[in-house]
Amino acid sequence: MTLLTDEIRALAGRTKVYTAPEPMGAAAGRYFGLAVGDHNPLYSDPEYARAQGLADVTAPPTLICETNQYANLPIGPDGDAGHNWGIEIPGTRKVRGGNRYVFHRRILPSDIVTATWVIVGVAAKTNRAGAEMLIITSRATYTQQDGEKLAENEETIIFVSLEAGS
Numbered sequence: 522m523t524l525l526t527d528e529i530r531a532l533a534g535r536t537k538v539y540t541a542p543e544p545m546g547a548a549a550g551r552y553f554g555l556a557v558g559d560h561n562p563l564y565s566d567p568e569y570a571r572a573q574g575l576a577d578v579t580a581p582p583t584l585i586c587e588t589n590q591y592a593n594l595p596i597g598p599d600g601d602a603g604h605n606w607g608i609e610i611p612g613t614r615k616v617r618g619g620n621r622y623v624f625h626r627r628i629l630p631s632d633i634v635t636a637t638w639v640i641v642g643v644a645a646k647t648n649r650a651g652a653e654m655l656i657i658t659s660r661a662t663y664t665q666q667d668g669e670k671l672a673e674n675e676e677t678i679i680f681v682s683l684e685a686g687s
Contacts (some may be wrong), residue, residue, distance in 0.1 A: 524610060524655035524680060525645035532640050532657070537604065540635040541591035547630040549590060550580025557581060563627075579627040585663050586622065586674045588636050604638055610655065610680045618656065618677030625670045632665040641675075648681065655680040 554564035562569040589603035642658040
């Protein structure tokens with residue numbers, strides 16, 4: 522059995538776009554900072570943020586990568602309401618392979634975020650135990666309402682065959 526089928530190869534180039542229905546807002550950054558234990562005054566004190574050269578408060582950088590807060594997606598069976606390609610491959614275990622972030626500028630409460638996700642690569646490999654792995658790489662580009670690039674996120678999802686040498 523090969524995990525890299527023609528159907529999987531055809532996923533390359535698949536795109537999903539999510540645009541927030543409203544500006545990010547100051548509360549989003551403040552609450553996200555509290556949730557992740559980051560009490561930086563940049564997230565809650567406008568005067569402090571301006572003294573640091575910002576136009577307003579901001580948010581922890583990775584908040585922009587959490588599409589569940591603005592994509593208006595349904596909650597999935599795993600409890601997540603964020604971006605998901607919906608790829609399920611029987612006989613495999615799905616593993617997050619990691620993320621690589623590039624931040625171009627801090628988000629502001631007035632930013633209306635658009636996330637554009639594209640599958641940029643599909644590949645098959647075999648792990649040391651002899652199990653086949655399917656590696657899907659996607660890239661998200663986050664822009665604000667005027668088209669200014671805010672951040673990029675390259676994400677790798679790995680499907681590992683449950684049977685070695687299959």
